[in-house]
Amino acid sequence: MSAKRFIIAGGGTGGHIFPAVSIANEIRRRYEDAQILFVGAKGGMEMQVVPRHGYDIEAVWISGIHRQLTIRNIVRNLLFPIKLISSLNQGGKIIRRFRPDVVVGVGGYASGPVARVAAKRGIPLVLCEQNAFPGLVNRWLAPLASKILLGNADAAKYFPPEKTVLTGNPIREFALVPRDEAARSLGFDAEKPILLSLGGSLGAATINQALLAGVDQLTAAGVQLLWQCGKRYYEQLQPQLPEHPGLQLMAFIDDMALAYSAADLVISRAGGSTISELIALSKPAILVPSPNVAEDHQTKNARSLSDRKAAILVPDAEAQSRLVPAALEVLKDPRKLNELKTGIEHIEKHQAAKEIVDEIEKLL
Structure with a gap:
């Protein structure tokens, strides 16, 4: 029997690439x-990340529509039709040369050209949608897809029900340790609450500003803070912070398993992968959706938890006034913290990578 051949197309953000x-x-x-061949966008972060994991990747010349009206973005958008035609042509060449048995689109504009060409040629197409509100590319490709695999149940209403399967989103593997052991390993007092703030590799300006304004309130209340601020903000923030044993500022957290293990409450943006990690680990959270994403999909992701009393949603515009008070209210009231824990524990858990490949195998 000849070896099976798979194309995995998409990228643009870590939320697409790592799953x-x-x-x-x-x-x-x-x-x-x-x-296995990956297809990404020319200049996208996937072109560096994927080879580090031992996989081949090819690029197509494609980028998204830029919604903010600037001269630079207008010029970029004028190039979009040319890029689309070029990328469809490139996608056709990749399909002819590689001859995949199935194509998996994981979202992002890079998934569009190859996925569309494959489906038009009768090659099974599987789409993975990570968010509560589907991205433009997956909505465009949905009529051609053989299967649409959902990371968030709230996305089901946007697709034909006969095509959809709820699988959850694949997440990184975490070897969790007992909470108190993790706290001590990080240099914290295991008897005091620990707040973990995640801003992504680049950081989240609004979250950083809110924490900077409220850090004295947190430490005065006995709340310890493990604050991942992002590499672009670290040197700016470090001199402004008081010396305190319960305060740790990091540009990036290498051992996320230890950080999650220690955390009593998490502050984070609301990307699809983050939501899936919180669900898988049953971590209570305060979510501050980024306003700088397509079609405000992070707010919809956050609502998929907050509507189930599994997280607290704080709009980005209100973070300065509400974020720290909300964290203090939860951490100082065991009933509120337990309510969030119970809410997120009751959300259905998935072995997403396994379930996704189970569905792919049905099409081989």
Whole structure:
């Protein structure tokens, strides 16, 4: 029997790339001789990240529509039709040369050209939608898809029900340790509450500003803070912070398993992968959706938890006044913290990478 051949297309953000790598890893576990090719966007972060995980990747010349009206973005948008035609042509060449048995689109504009060409040629197309509100590319490709695999149940209403399966989003693997052990390993007092703030690799300006304004309130209340501020903000913030044993500022957290293990409450943006990690680990959270994302999909992601009393939603515009008070209210009231814990524990858990590859196998 000849080796199975898979194309995984998409990228643009870590929220698309790392789940895609998890899917590829699960395919390789089942099919040791599988041929796996990633397709990304020229200049996208996937072009550096994917090879580090041991997979081949090719690029197409494509980018998204820029919604903010600036001269630069207008010029970029004028190039979009040319890029689309070029990328469809490139996608056709990749399909002819690689001859995949199935194509998996993981979202982002890079998934569009190859996925569309494949489906038009009768090659099974599987779409993975991570968010509560589907991205433009997946809505465009949905009529051609064989299967649409959902990371968030709230997205089901946007797709034909006969095509959708709720699988959850693949997440990084975390080897959690007992909470008190993790706290001590990080240099915290295990007897006091620990607040973990995540801003992503670049950081979240609004969250950083709100925490800077409220850090004295947190430390005065006995709340310890593990604050991942992002590399672009670290040197700016460090000199402004008081020396305190319960305060740790980091540009990036290398051991996320230890950080999650220690945290009693998490502050974060609301990307699809983040939501899935919080659900998988049953971590109570305050979510501050980024306003700088397509079609405000992070707010919809956050509502998928807050509507179930599994998280607190604080709009970005209100973070300065509400974020720290909300954190203090939860951490100082065991009933409120337990309500959030119970809410997120009751959300259905998935072995997403396994379930996604189960669905892919049905099309081979």
